[in-house]
Amino acid sequence: MHMADALISPAVGLTMWAVAGGSVARAVRRLRNETAELPVPRMGLLGAFVFAAQMINFSIPGTGSSGHLAGGLLLTLLLGSDAAILVMAAVLTIQALLFADGGLLALGCNIVNMAVIPSYVAYPLVYRPLAAFSNSSSARRRLATVLAAIVGVELGAFAVVVETLLSGVTPLSFATFAALMLPIHLAIGLVEGIATVAVVEWLERVRPETVREPAQAESRLAAVIGLAALFIAGILSWLASSRPDGLEWSLQRTAPGWEESPPPSKLHAALARVQQRTSWFPDYDFTSPGEQEPANETAAWPAVSLGTSLAGVLGSVIVLGATVAIGLLVRPRSRQAPTP
Amino acid sequence: MSQCTSNLWSAALHADDLARRDTWLHRLDPRTHVTITVAYLLAVLSLPLHDLSRLILLAAYPIWTALAGGVPFAYLARRVAIAAPWIVLVAVSWIWLDRRPLVPGHPWPTAGCLAAASLLARLALTVAAASLLLALTGLSGLTSGLLGMRVPPLCVAQLWILHRYALVLSDEAARLLRARALRSAGRRLTWRQAGTLLGQLCVRAFDRAERVHRAMEMRGFDGHSLRAFEICTRRLRATDLAYASAMILWILWARFGDGAAGLGRRLMQLAP
Amino acid sequence: MNAGSIEVVAVSFDYPDGTRALRDVSLSIRAGEAVALVGPNGAGKTTLLLLLTGCLFPTSGTVRVDGMELRPDTCTELRRRIGFVFQDPDDQLFMPTVWDDVAFGPRNLGYGEAEVARRVRAALDAVGAAGLAERPPYRLSVGQRRAVSLATVLAMEPSIVVLDEPGAGLDPRGRRALARILLDLSCTRLMATHDLDLAVATCRRAILLDGGTVVAEGPLPDLFADEALMDAHGLERPASLRHH
Structure with a gap:
């Protein structure tokens, strides 16, 4: 899901940088204001863990393919959404710089798709409401985790589709591209959810003190604003896109008898x-x-x-x-x- | 570290060695390189997809920088290859889906071919530019440059600690995987086993975080002041400004100017 | 002036899960002394070191550094005087370059860059690592990492240095180099170690800990020559003392 520079236009790249930068700035401000002691080493080490965990590939039940943990939701569950965004942003930056996994101009897109969406959208809008009613029922929390993971990954994949199409670099139509990306990422999201549940439950067994609900005032408003920002960013970059007719063109392309x-x-x-x-x-x-x-x-x-x-x-x-x-x-x- | 055999890591460590070279390009401030790289990426990516000619011209920047900075082309090629698969797929989809002839009357080459070639060129140029940035500044130089560009120290501290321990934990992950592989007779990991493995790795991360935290506390870290992470040792000098302006002017010329095409036209007139 | 003395009086320590790690431990170390803390695995050596450095606090009894009791409210002040070299240098070296790592402590203490640079240079010189300043820690050998971890602590200019297994993972040459560095230090040194040869080479006195209590203490190398004592606590006479 890491986007490369070659596949985005400057308008999309810069707009997403603005969204990502705003989210990171907000996370830094909130952490500095609301946290007595910054868990700097813990954040860094959990980032390193997410990094290393991506080396571990495992088979996806019932599909015959394999996947690995992306980590956005797990970090949110362990650190809270503000710290998780910073950690994920750092992971993505290091991956882009050291491993050419994702581009520099595309880093904004990647931070939005893989850090902002799981932490500021999927977690408060899906996980919290579902898990809120279940103090004891672990089945319900499992469901909340898996659903939040799926929503996060699907929204991320959807964002990839929109960002790529707005950049005007693919001959695929919106419908075809979405039809390719979304089902694959349904499976990936499922794996993400299951792996997250597995890790959290293992930690609860052996290190119960590490898994506690991050006690922070999570504003639902932030998520709504986040979604709105994404939407506006999409419109803006569509207007500013170097290929203003990108969407129209690709829609036309797949119309019957194009x-x-x-x-x-x-x-x-x-x-x-x-x-x-x-x-x-x-x-x-x-x-x-x-x-x-x-x-x-x-x-x-x-x-x-x-x-x-x-x-x-x-x-x-x-x-x-x-x-x-x-x-x-x-x-x-x-x-x-x-x-x- | 020696136990980590990952290809990716060896490429990353190679960049690290390159960054410790001492050429006049390496002596420039990291911010200079960041600025030029961003300008270059914007120039390349703002070209219409079919503008192959200007992409060829813009290739002069990475080639020049690699030669002047003593960065081997093998390093750049390797990094481009790592980033390639997904983009090759998109390029192939262009060839597959867009078969209109470029020149009326000639079925070949098609517009799709041009788009594909241009996409691959964009890939090579953008990855090369980003890789050169790393090879000229190194991660620590680059991040302290970021501090000079007003990136919050909390983010930079994240980058450093993450970078420092990613290799350590990758090694631990490799050891866990090897230990499991010895006992599993080649069967793939089920998600349950993966959960346990990831859990073990996560516990190790927590434990090490605890020890690192203790080590920081012992050396005066109070959990709130990030004073020790706010290091921006270098100052911009006249040479930095001069080089950055020269490169940006060149990039603008290559992106918008008509010089190269004019040169080509004149040469073609000379030809019989 | 006796900067660098440690006094442990009747200290016991229980871990939160109820395990008793130390029972009624008393010992005292004079300023400038070099003392080895030896004993089998699980004897409580590391726990004792963590108590001396204010990472843990005793369940009962007192720890005094320079005559001042080590409590949560005094530990920030006392930690400036005590340097702790961790067993795994990877826990201690967390910055991108050796220089920044050694500078981490002085910068946190609020010194200006000139003073920071002076301290870093002095600390790196003391451990013979002046040439490594610009290197990232993960490109160093085990011996170099150990030396640099020691430098990170020396840059704080502590009056006491506490080391946990300083010889672990070192080859003979690395160990000799480390012993030379440790001998040259003038501050109080306390090291927990399984490496009795290193203890004999660098310390004048040893404290033998087993089952959470002090079972013996005495000058070196005589203490380690006592074969019955060594056998009783699962230790071996060091090779250097064997052929007498």
Whole structure:
């Protein structure tokens, strides 16, 4: 579920960075204000645990595939949602930096999908209300945990779908993409829930003092605001997206008989003209598969000039060559790292 | 640490060695590299998907930085390969789903091919840029740079402790897994066993957290002041500003300018 | 001035689950002395060290450091005088570089960067690790990690250093290097160890703990030469004393 840089547009990436940054800032402020003693080592070590736990793959009952713990919900149950967000954000940052698992511009998306959603949305909106009525019944708490895990993972996967589509980098339609992602993540969420239950119950047996409901004033409002922020972020990045017609285009793509030419709308043509000015293959209408040679648009879209395109490639290759030459000149001599 | 045989870790530790090199690029402030990298990522990702030509031009940045910083291309290639699978899948879906010809009358290459090539180029460039950032600053340099960029010390403390103990706990996880593998005759973990295993690992994490907390307390950590984590030792110098501005100007030129294409056109006119 | 003296008077300690770890332990250590705490596993050595460093507090009896009683309200002050070197250096080295790790204590005490740098350099020099300052702790050998853990404590300039199994996991050369470092320190040293050779090489006196009580104490190496005593408490005469 880690998104890479290559699959997002700057508008989506920056918007999600803003949402993630806001959530992290809120978590830091609340922790500093409401916690007598910051559990710095415990947070760090549990982060390391989530990290190491992802090495442990196990079979998913009844499917024949295997999965591993993602950890967002477990951290929330053990540390409370504010600390959990910080820990998950740190885990995702380290994964992006050290292992190229998820990109830097995409880190905001990843923090939202895998930290903010489980901790600030799934936990207060699903787990708390369900578990609230069950002081003793562990079956009910198991159910609450599994459901919260599933909701968290599904919402995260849904966010991945929306963020990718808004970035306009996939030929898949919204419906196809969602139909691919959501059922898979239903299974993944189930595993997440079961693994979380298993770990929490093991801890309750051997270290009962470590598992206690984090006593913090959890505001339901925060979750609602979080959801609203996600929604607004989605709209904003849709408006600001470098491919403003991303959704429309992908919906159109999967409409029955998309290979036939749909009647081009005025708006569509205007957008295509904008597109044409910024795109490198200006003669190629990327946005409307059915309109390769519409008679009324020919004037606006000049005929193919392969020459222009080739000139661009040639010039780029020359600049590249010059850079390599200069780079080779300034390159440090020894290739070994110094050993102090 | 030696017991941890994971491929991923060895790549990460390699970056760590690279960051301890001493080239003029390494001597620049981490914030300089962060700024340039962000500008570069935005430039690459803001290109329309089919603009392959400018992507080729923008490849000059990682190549230049790798050469000047003495970062081996094998390191970059390895990291790109690690990040590749999912994007290759999306690239293949482009080839599969978009078979309109690029040039009318020629069925090949298709628009899907162009999109796929461009996606793979975006992948290579973005991962290379991020990997270079790490190789030029190192995790500790990068995070202390973040402190200088107003990231809360609580977050930086998280990153450090997490990074410090991720390897330690990965080793413990590897040992637990090996011990189980010796007794399980190759059967896969059931989720019940996994729960126990994860539980054991989690208990170890709690215990170690307890000891680390004690060690911190013994050295004056009061649980509230993060003074010892707020270290930003370096100051921005004129060379940092100069290099950052030069690189950002170049990136803007490569992203929006017409210079390279003009050069190409002139050359093509010279050709017979 | 006797900075660095420890006095333990009739101390007992029960863990919360009811296990009695220490029973009526009394001992005293003079300023500047080097003392080994030996005994079989489960004798209560680590518990005693945790009591001396204010990580735990006795169920009954008193611990006095420099004549001041160690209580929850005084432990913050007294911890500045006592350094504790943990058995596992990985518990003690939690910062990204050796320098930052050694600087952690002085920075927490609120010193300016100049004073911090002076202390870090002095501590690293004292353990012969000056060349490791920029390295991350996980790239160090066991011996180097042990030396750096000691430096993190020395940077606090304590009058007492307490060490838990300082020789664990070291090869003979690493152990000799550690013994040299420990001999050169001028502060009070108390080390819990199974490594009797290391104890003989670095300490003038030993306290033998078994079953939560002090069963013997005396000067080294004479104490360890008492074969009957050693056998009775599951210890072996150190190799260095065997061929007499």
